[in-house]
Amino acid sequence: MIPGLIPQDxxxxxxxxxxxxxVARYVQTDDYTFQVEVAENWEALEKEALQAVVFQAxxxxxxxxxxxxxxVGRAEWS
Numbered sequence: 001m002i003p004g005l006i007p008q009d010x011x012x013x014x015x016x017x018x019x020x021x022x023v024a025r026y027v028q029t030d031d032y033t034f035q036v037e038v039a040e041n042w043e044a045l046e047k048e049a050l051q052a053v054v055f056q057a058x059x060x061x062x063x064x065x066x067x068x069x070x071x072v073g074r075a076e077w078s
Contacts, residue, residue: 012072014049014065021049021060023067023075039075 015024015036022042026034039045052068053060067075 012067012075014053014067014071016053016060016062016065018062021046021053023049023071025075025077037077040078041074041076045071045074 012023012025015022015038023039023045024036024042025039027037029035042049048071049067050060052071053065056065057063
């Protein structure tokens with residue numbers, strides 16, 4: 001990870017895409033290059049992720065949103 005580029009507490013987020021709320025994270029693939037990795041259990045977390053987005057923004061739009069710590073802790077990665 002390149003220090004200071006993406007703060008550690010911002011690596012996991014809620015990604016609203018095509019009407020679905022996915023818990024995801026940034027994974028560095030090269031210098032200054034990142035990809036989005038969706039949690040293996042994102043579907044099990046989706047209802048709570050969507051509730052978190054509605055609480056934060058009202059109406060969810062295609063965007064990245066902060067992920068509550070309780071969802072961060074329950075996300076599973078390969």
